[in-house]
Amino acid sequence: MILSNDDDIGRAWLSGLARNPNIPPMLLRRIVDDHRDVLRWPYLDRRVWTGGQFDALADHPDQRVREWLAEALHVTPEQRARLVEDPAIQVLRILALGQDRFVLAVDTWEPPPALPAWAYDRLLEREPSLLPYLRDNPDAPQYVAYEWPQPVEEEDRDPAAYDFPVGPDERIPPVRWAVGTTDPETLRECAHSPHIALRRSVARNRNLPAGLIALLAEDDDFAVRLMLCESHRDVPPEALLRVYLEATTMSHFTLQGHPAFPRTGLARLADSPDPKARALVTRDPDAGTEVIDRLSRDPDPTVRARAAADPRLSFERLGELLDDLSVAAPAAANPRVSQGFMERVVREAAAPGSPSA
Incomplete structure (x- = not known):
């Protein structure tokens, strides 16, 4: 050949x-x-x-x-x-x-x-x-x-002054003082602010205490939660998972590498109607061989590819997938492939x- x-x-x-x-x-x-x-x-x-x-x-x-x-x-x-x-x-x-x-x-x-x-x-x-x-x-x-x-500081640092309308899908520049403030009261006011601009900005602030991180992790605005996940190590794992599943941009790839991204318990997503959720199942160390085998027959090509590369896949099923062009590459990357096949x-x-x- x-x-x-x-x-x-x-x-x-x-x-x-x-x-x-x-x-x-x-x-x-x-x-x-x-x-x-x-x-x-x-x-x-x-x-x-x-x-x-x-x-x-x-x-x-x-x-x-x-x-x-x-x-x-x-x-x-x-x-x-x-x-x-x-x-x-x-x-x-x-x-x-x-x-x-x-x-x-x-x-x-x-x-x-x-x-x-x-x-x-x-x-x-x-x-x-x-x-x-x-x-x-x-x-x-x-x-x-x-x-x-150094960024020029805005003159108006009063959170109450932010009352201009912002739509949920509208991109807005960060409010620099809200991103960088260390004042506990200002952090609290911004996190509780009804204005999206302040909540999005303070979500990026590395000085946020745990209580405000938990608060913003439940925010109704997707961008607030995304910026929070991108900026903090100690975001609640389920909040990370929710943002990942909602994300439609390349940022969701980054979130999979987040240190708080959940691993255990993801096998429950095997029956999800969302292929992006099903593709996460192989990250769960407790997912069984039967689940991996089922996902290797999934209609979604990304889900099948993840399963094809999983070392929990049976030798018999791995052999079948090696002859399936749609997943032959990830199957060949499976660590269970024999040295004889490689040679x-x-x-x-x-x-x-x-x-x-």
């Missing part, structure tokens, strides 16, 4: 194997060697990188592969730091620029630093021309030379004359 442009099932298997957390390092290397021109994103967003898997690619002769590693979302800062000695200036530039903060914000609630602090110093030692890149990297604050101007796919997809063939 030589991988070709019309070999959809083979491409799906390789894409899934490139994400599989249990793939042996040398098999991962062989996939990269033979198919790096058609498979890039699986390496960028695979969620588990063992030391051996990272090492198998860190010295790859193709500079593009090392660039992908520098950009990969889930390698550890210590693993990525290995690349500071890379001979290619473009790899060093990527490290100096840091990871895409928008992608990280979508992918995880609190993105970790891309590199240890010492690694930025080493980058500058090796290549002084990287300083402008480091100045734009929020993970390298020791090199940030530009100071952002066969990599061997049969190898280009003629390659060491993998």
Whole structure:
């Protein structure tokens, strides 16, 4: 099975194997060697990188592969730091620029630093021309030379003065003093204010006490609750779940990575009419094999894909899903896929004359 442009099932298997957390390092290397021109994103967003898997690619002769590693979302800062000695200036530039903060914000609630602090110093030692890149990297604050101007404070800080109409779907700029105030009485007045602008703004205030967080978590305005969830670690888990299910923007991906997002008890959503709710069931450590099997037959493709990648899926059902093109990639990413299957796919997809063939 030589991988070709019309070999959809083979491409799906390789894409899934490139994400599989249990793939042996040398098999991962062989996939990269033979198919790096058609498979890039699986390496960028695979969620588990063992030391051996990272090492198998860190010295790859193709500079593009090392660039992908520098950009990969889930390698550890210590693993990525290995690349500071890379001979290619473009790899060093990527490290100096840091990871895409928008992608990280979508992918995880609190993105970790891309590199240890010492690694930025080493980058500058090796290549002084990287300083402008480091100045734009929020993970390298020791090199940030530009100071952002402080916001101009509004003259009117009286919560009672806010009486202009705002619709529930209307976007409004934050009231800066409400976002930054530390005064307990002002926090209380804003949280209890009938005006959406003040409640939305104070929901972002990091000084909110637990009682006001609980109050705003039940607010009638969706934007108030969304901003609260995006700004605070100790939001009630059920409030997070409610906001997640109501959200229609990319912010709901971020909420799944919130430290307070519920895990246990989500199996109860298996019968929900909302596919976004059913897709959460695989996050529940107590969800049984029978539930996962049922979700693997769900009419919604996202729900089926989540179930296909779940290690609680039976071997029999996993085998069936590997032959189903709609979920073949997540099925191949399932950690229960046998090494024998991995070796066969990599061997049969190898280009003629390659060491993998």
